[in-house]
Amino acid sequence: MKYKGLTVTSLILAIIVIISCKTHFETTKSDYKAVASTANFEHGKNLVFSICAGCHYNRGVKKFIGNPIHDVPGIAGKVYSANLTHSKTNGIAPKYSDAQLKYLLKTGISKDGRFMAYMLRPNMADEDINDIIVYLRSDDQAVSAADTTVGLTHYSLIGKAYLGFKGDPAPYKNGIKRPSGNDPVALGKYLVDNVGCYHCHSKSLKALNSITPEKTKGYLAGGATFKGAQGMEIAASNITPDKNSGIGSYTREDFRKAVKDGQSPTRKLKPPMEKFEYLSDKEVDAIYAYLITVPAKYHVVKHL
Structure with missing residues (x-):
């Protein structure tokens, strides 16, 4: 079956490509810098192990080198959580500024404009994001450079289309405070x-x-x-x-x-x-x- 010279398959592929374009957005131009102290490091470590470890901490090597994400259907591609160590080859932290890391956590937008719907923490307090960044920049053994890679993420057109259907990034909300322990x-x-x-x-x-x-x-x-x-x-x-x-x-x-x-x-x-x-x-x-x-x-x- 044809429609104005295009096959149905071509039309479907065109729609998928158009939708996948929604996964690219403008990134931050902020010059934000995290403030470090021993207390920030300790709290940041607690946060990273409580929030990020489930996906990014590889228990085999006891480092944040990432893991394969088995819960993503194969038809969507192959997905691996990112290496969060200081590796200049595979690590995220050395390639991102503090402002880009904060923007990624808040909105789901990476430094190259890709939208990652599963990264969103739009309601996280600025102080917690600060401390997470401080820990990721630290010399703690779990985030020290490890060039090992468990695999590189590659989304199929269907996977990209799915991300497009997931909607737009979260709004960037600055100035959020962590609730007091008194409540x-x-x-x-x-x-x-x-x-x-x-x-x-x-x-x-x-x-x-x-x-x-x-x-x-x-x-x-x-x-x-x-x-x-x-x-x-x-x-x-x-x-x-x-x-x-x-x-x-x-x-x-x-x-x-x-x-x-x-x-x-x-x-x-x-x-x-x-x-x-x-x-x-x-x-x-x-x-x-x-x-x-x-x-x-x-x-x-x-x-x-």
Whole structure:
């Protein structure tokens, strides 16, 4: 079948190419520089291990050299998380200015204008981004130069089209403050957003609302699936306060043990649910304080 000299296949390919162009945007011209101190380094390390390690920390070599992302369908291409070490060959940090790193985290836009929908942290406080950058610039062993590469990301046309359908980058919001520890519910809500609890514990990674996380489909009610060991599918738990299918029967101590030790009252938790050892007890308690305030949703998630 032809339409004005073009085959249907050509039309489809043209549409895909047009959509894929949406993944390129203007980058920052800011001259922002991170401010470093010992306290900034320590806090930044805690943040990077709590937020970034799930994708970027390779446990085989104990460095942030990246990992293959198995949850991306093969038809979309091959995707690997970036090397965050000081490697001048493969590392991200040496190739980015502080301003570009901040812009990437806030908007999802890389220094070459590519839009990476899964990188968004538009609601992260400026002080936390500052400390993340300080740690990535540090001489800590986990981010010291490692030229090893696990692979280079290559999106197919279908993968690029999908990113185009994911919409526009997040707005660049400057001046965001981290909630005070004196308001545990506000701090917990902030951490659920920026540590990324809602990413995994909602309905699907494909339906996240990074601007207003609470509007995410199936917010915190679980069900998103991930590939575990030997390709086995792992389903994320319901962490709303429903007493029958969520964490409504958890005590604060139960929740702390699940998050920091990987042990719930009924079972040992499996990867990709990591042990969040770098979160303080106060932060974990704040997450719990927030979770018990969200609407309880009855959603039974089956675990193997």
